Amino acid sequence: MAGLKEIREALALHGRLASPQISQLLDLPQPRVEALLAHLEHMGQAVRVAPDTDDGCLSGSCRRCTERSGCQPEQWALASAPSVSSASDVKR
Numbered sequence: 375m376a377g378l379k380e381i382r383e384a385l386a387l388h389g390r391l392a393s394p395q396i397s398q399l400l401d402l403p404q405p406r407v408e409a410l411l412a413h414l415e416h417m418g419q420a421v422r423v424a425p426d427t428d429d430g431c432l433s434g435s436c437r438r439c440t441e442r443s444g445c446q447p448e449q450w451a452l453a454s455a456p457s458v459s460s461a462s463d464v465k466r
Contacts, residue, residue, distance in 0.1 A: 376400040381410050382419060382452065390423055390449040411450055423449045 384399055385391060391399075397407045414420035 376402050378410055378414060381407070381414065385420060385450060385452045390451045392449050396450070419453050420450050421453045423451045 380400055381396060384396055388395075388399075393407050393411060394404065396402070396411070397404045400407070402410075411420055415422065
């Protein structure tokens, strides 16, 4: 059965994933995926990432959207992944 290593590899390969996507990719039960993600987060190896409003949001108004909590699931990324920080966070 897949574990922490396989979830880290999936995040490294895909960048950002929601837990249902990881569950489907690795053929793992959703509660196990969520527990493993929580463990990776506790170890500082994975972070919760807010979904991009440009990806998949038809209205572009996610802050005012009544479906905000259901239309875009929480996503995860590796803590060291470059997509976690924005370019404006880098000081020159």
